[in-house]
Amino acid sequence: MGNLYAAALGAAVNLPDLGLEMLGCVKEEHRKQADEWVQAGLFRASVAMISSRIYIQVRVEAGDDVCTVTIRDKHTQVEEIKLNEEILCWNKIAEDALEAEGEVVPFSGPHIHDYSFQDILTYAETVPVEEMLFMRSAYEMNLELFHLGLSSKRTTFAPSLYQQNGCEVISDNDRATAQLLCNGAIEARVIGLEKPAMSIAGSGAHGIICTMPLYAVQQVRQYSEETLLRATAISYLVTQYIKEYSGRLSAFCGCGIASGTAMACAMAWMRGASFEQIVLVVNNMASGITGMICDGGNQGCTMKGIVAVDAAFRAVEFALLHVGVDARHGINGVTPEETFRQMGLIASPGMEATEKTIVEIMENKK
Structure with a gap:
């Protein structure tokens, strides 16, 4: 409909x-x-x-x-x-090749995959902060959406999350604050309140998960704006890295899995994690939530966001204690790049049959 x-x-x-x-x-x-x-x-x-x-x-x-x-x-x-x-x-876009000067040049894949996970972290740590100031608008936009949702009589999760955060928007609990800011905004988005969200990979909910939990951590722990912006760069880039493997549309929840994993990496970086600890975050997230399905943009996205934020905090807390799922287990790879790729493969082609079943279930509800 x-x-x-x-x-x-x-x-x-x-x-x-x-x-x-x-x-x-x-x-x-x-x-x-x-x-x-x-x-x-x-x-x-x-x-x-x-x-x-x-x-x-x-x-x-x-x-x-x-x-x-x-x-x-x-x-x-x-x-x-x-x-x-x-x-x-x-305006045909060649699927398997690019034409240049009359020759067919094989397409080697998205350019972001030319870079390593370490390259992404190094870039985020060293790029001049002036070049990242444009990302302020993501927080301005998503916070406006959140506040609209919190004041709306149509939302149900947002008021409950507000109560769980001590009836404060920013409390001294970074996890509860992150749940409120992130999933209050997602609920406002999916029920159609008339404020935009800043998207990434074509999705407003992706963009909200990439940013709002980081804002909560920055506010509660009183990190600098520069730290927030550098973490946001990590979150956006890792999301795009995973999404280029999984595809724009798939049967897994890209908001929770791709953006949730990216946000968890960024949160760990904010909290001073080493590269090795951030890799543990990747493994913990890949092992924990990769199977989460997508059944369309609806109120259920809010619940998926709640699960993703909780998983991210747990993944980071374990990793900071040097606790994580070993690379030899499950879909984890030897490198974080390999893990990102294998997370994407679970979505496409791995869950194509799942997607068919989800669509059939939803069609039968008409």
Whole structure:
């Protein structure tokens, strides 16, 4: 049903140049128009395939004319526009090769995988802080979303987390504060409150988990803003590192697993962990939560976020005591890079059958 209303609202607002920000222009008349169209059965949606890649095809019929638009790999990347079988726009991105000067050059994978985990940490530790100031906006945006959720009568988890934090936004308990800030913002996001979240890897919830627990730790432990920004760089980069293996869409919870692991690494770094201890954090997170499924963006994301934040704190606390799951066990690799890759492989292709089952269960609920 959400896909139907998203399509109907897009048609009602009709400002394509705004991309995904078009929904920020929705007014009451647009909502009424979209609801009328959906209730009249003018919009239909079906599953095209099970894949970790984004694929959307829209078919619009008007009189004798039929227009189809194909989107692939990114939510705003239009690959083809066709009117009555005539191709009006073709923007094919080669899947397995890049063409350069008439030659086919094999695609070796995402550029971020050219770097090691140590490279990421070194970069975050040494890049001039002036180059990271833009990340302040992530905290400003996500905190606004959190406060909207905390004051809303529609949220249920946020008030409970607030009570668990002693009825304070920032208490002297970094874990309870992190749970409140992070998952209060996630709940506001998934129930559709009208404030944006700063996304990473195409997801607002990913971006919230990457940042809000770190802000909680920084506030409670009174670390400097520079420490927070450098930790945020680690969190964002490790998230992207894992997501390039797992794919943008998969049956595992990228918010909890990819961003949760990245945030845990960043939190450990903030608390003075050595490289070896941060690797233990990676192993602890990989062993602990990699199997968490994704069943769509919904209120359940809040509960998954709660689990991920708790797992992150535990993974860090164990690692700071030099306690962690050994590399020889389970899906852990000899190196953190190998562990990240194997976490991604669990998602894609590993959980494709799981994704099919999840979709079937959700379709049967209609």
